Each structure stands twice: as C-alpha cells, then as structure tokens.
Amino acid sequence: MNALEIRNLVKRFGGLTATNDLSFDLAQGESLGLIGPNGAGKTTVFSQIMGELKQTSGTITFMGREISGLSTPDRIARGISRTYQVPRPFTDLSVRENIRVGLMPDSLRAMIFGTVDRAREDEIAHSVGFATTDLDRPASELAMGDLRKLEFARTLATGAKVLLLDEVFAGLTTGEIAMIAELIQDLRGRGFTFLMVSHDLPAMEPLIDRAIAIERGTLLADGSFKDVLANAEVRASYLGEA
C-alpha cells in the first residue's frame, strides 16, 4: 500500500490554476523530492495534502483512505505532518514547550489532567540534535538552523511517520545543511517516509529515492533524480536551458 496517492488534483484560485490535474504516488518508506521553479505550486500541493487548503477537485489518499474530508488535526492524527518554508515556532515558549505542543493529544481532558512526558520531550529534542542546555531556551533566541531542528522536533512529536518538508534547507549555512541532511538520513533509516521540497538540489539529491518536477501545477516528469533533471521540459522550465 502506498503511503500517499494523489489523483487528478486541481486547485484554482479564481482564474489561476495553481495545481493542474496532478497525480503521483509516494510509497511507504520512500523519500520523494518535489522540484520546480518559484511559483510552480509546490507549497500549494503540501497545503492541500495537509488540509490547509481545500482542493477544487481530485483525491488525496493516505494509507489507503481518502482524507480530503478530514481536518488538518485529523490528518496529523493519522500520521502525516509537515514543516514550513519559514519556520513557525512559538517564540515565547521554550524548546521543550514547543515540542510539548506537538506531543499533546487533541483532547481537552487529556490536556488538563494528563501528565507531561518530559522524558519523551527530551528524547525528541536530543534526537534532532538539541543539547540539554538548549531545552529551556526560548525559541526566540534560536538561530535558523536550530529553528529548523525545532520544526522537525515538533513535527516528529505529533507521531507522524510521513513528513512533508518544505524548503528544508532555506536560510541555512553549509554546516546546518549537513546537520539537517544527517538528521533526515537518520529518520530514513528509521523507516520514515518523506516528501520534500528544496531548491538546493545538490543537498537534496542524496536524500531522495525519486523526484517529480512540476511547473504551474502541472507534472513535468516523474522518475529518478537524474532522469528528471535530464528531462528537456524540466531543464527548460527549472534550469532555464533552451
């Protein structure tokens, strides 16, 4: 069974078609790169998969079940979650509290009367590379690389096994890119499934099994990273080669 099956997805904003009859599959345990020029509609695809945007038509099937009618929290509860192009931390909260929000069950009763699992919070924080001394720091004090790690940690805390990573290397230094890449490789080794967007193709290449390219919401190519980049339409639209 595929983790994700997108069929004939269409999203229109008035006269603009942001996603145009897009179909692709994501197998369980696979890591898929989604590439395309700026404005190609990559983030719009993510937003539709997560239910933040309602598609105009088409179906989104997750683990064999059509999820188009589910709310974002319900989709996350089923095991799919995302990071954002620009990290969205809770700036006044500490690293530990940010992770706590991801760990919370979607139940008022459990939130009030349930216990805080500090050991699990620490474990997740350490798994993405935070030191113990970082855990009580407010997110407002973190550098971009740490904010990406925090976003990862909060996403992992939801219990999702399928992660959508949007512009995962944006704004990072070379060292931070290596750190995040190592983290993704580690998670791949632990069976996580990825759909990731990045303009940093050299950094993304070793992290994916397959790639798809889109432009103006339309699928241009689907195959190995090398085959997709060798595609004439992709080279023309994305790399600007005639």
Next chain:
Amino acid sequence: MPGLAQTLFITASGAGMNLRPHHFILWALFIAGMLLMPELVGRGTLRTMVFACYLAIFAISWDILSGRTGYISFGHPFLVGIGAYTTAILTRRYGFPVEASIPIAVLVTMFGGLIVLLPALRIKGSYFALVTLAVMELMYQLVPVVRPDLTGGTRGISRLPALTRGAENGYYLAVCLMLAVALFAWLLMRTRLGTALWAIGQNEESVRGSGLSTTRLKSFAFLVSAAIAGLGGAFYAHYLGTITPRAFFDINVLFQIIVAVLIGGAGTILGPIIGAFFMVFLLEWLRPFLPGQERFFVYGAIALLIYMYQPKGIMAIIESGITRLRGART
C-alpha cells in the same frame, strides 16, 4: 491535612502543573496578606479594594481569552453585563434566591456568549475585536428598550438583595471570589492546555499544524472566560445593589479591564490583579487633586508611560527586578 496537601501536590505535579513547594508558600502568603487587609486599612480603603477585586476578576477573565490566545475581545462588558442582569432580573422580578440566581447567571452568560460571540472566533485580528465591540454596543442600545419591564430600561434595576452587610464582609466576599478565580485560572494555565492557549497567541497555524483543534481550544478558553465574567458580574451586581446599562455595557468598563491587564502584564495571573489594584487606587489617589474627569487623562498618561517602558507590564518589571537581585547576590 498533611495527607490532603501531599495528595494535592502529587496530583497537581502529576497533571503537568509542575508545582513546587515555593508555589504553595507564595500563594499562602498572598492569600494571608489579602485576608489580613481589614486589620491594616480603613473602611474607605476596603471599599476601594472591593472595586479593585471585581475589576481584577474581569481582567483575569479577559486575559484567559485575549491575553493568551491573542483574540482581543472588546465585548467583555457584554459578558459581565449578562451575568449582572440575569441575577438582577431573576431575584427582583421572579423572586429567585441569590444562591440559585448566581449559578444560573453564570450558565446564561456562557450560553449567551456562546451564541453571540463564539461564531466570531472563526474570524481573526481586528475583525474579531470589531465584532465583539459591535455586540457590546448593540446590547447597550437594546437593553433599555427591549422589555424595559424586565430590565428597568435606562434606569436599570435597583434594590437588589445584598449578599453581605458592612465593608469588611463585602471585602472578604470580593477578595475570596477573586482569590478563588485567580487560583483556578493559575492552575488551569499551568496545565498543557495553558501552554496550548499561549501557543495559539504565538502562531495559530502552527498549533493546528501540530495536530490540535484550535477551534475547540479557543471555544474552551472563551467559555471559561465567559463563566468568570458572568460570575464576577453577578456578584458585583449584588454588591452594588443597583445596575444600569451604562454601568456595564460601556466602553469605559472595557478600557478599564484592558488597561488593567496590559499595565499589569498579559498572560499572567498576578498581572491583571496588580493592574486592577494599581488603576483603581491611582484613580482614588488622584480624586482629591483632580475631582473631575480630567484625572482619567493623568491615569491614561501614567498607564501609557508604563506600557511604553515595559510592554509586558508591571509583572515583567517585578520579574526583572527579582532577576537583578538574584544576579547581584551571586
């Protein structure tokens, strides 16, 4: 009793409130200090403190919704007013005992707020604020003209049954109510729910993206906020003995609530209490020098100065002072 205290401590710690012994000590000192006030101050000051206590209750109520989630409510006087009018109508027009009318007033406030203001929680920012303001203004206009036989019209309802007699008893009732509300809110905000509400104020999309239903969280915050506003409004009405539309559904009531929270410190429990006491006493101290409305200019200027100096309010000033003291010692 030690057994009970120990059980409470373990339960609260286990529920993620992370309570420490010094929390119990500080609360005990605070409660003892407030309860000893009648021995230390005169009756006039006690009466001023009663108003400060009720304003603190309204400010805590506002802060639970607006200070935490960032949904700025301009309609809180509407909630306070529903509580006050419900108990007033029930006791004066239908002969209900106060013991029954106040719980009913709380439920009516929650229900009324739910119908009128809850749909507004789906809209954000200034739109939410404007809708809540419109609701309050609507009530101000409607109450005097719709069923004046019940509401008393513009003259309101007078001779409400009193809950206590004398300044001291009035003070004890108000301060106990304020302390109960403050303790309840403090404990609630120390749970994971409090963290989630605070997170909504920082980035609602991220909370939803963490798998939490923000609509449910905001609704809960709203209901708790409405219940406290209704409770405070009902007790306040019986303390005053008379209620009028202008005393509740008025923009000045709204400003007093919001300014108390902002200068005290939003997102804290002590902040709104400190802000309410600071404001009420400041206005009283200014009264001999500026008996007219001009004292509101002075108080507004002082509030603005505090806000400009420390936007997180007096609580942040106190906290930074404590941090400096600790630093100086080490």
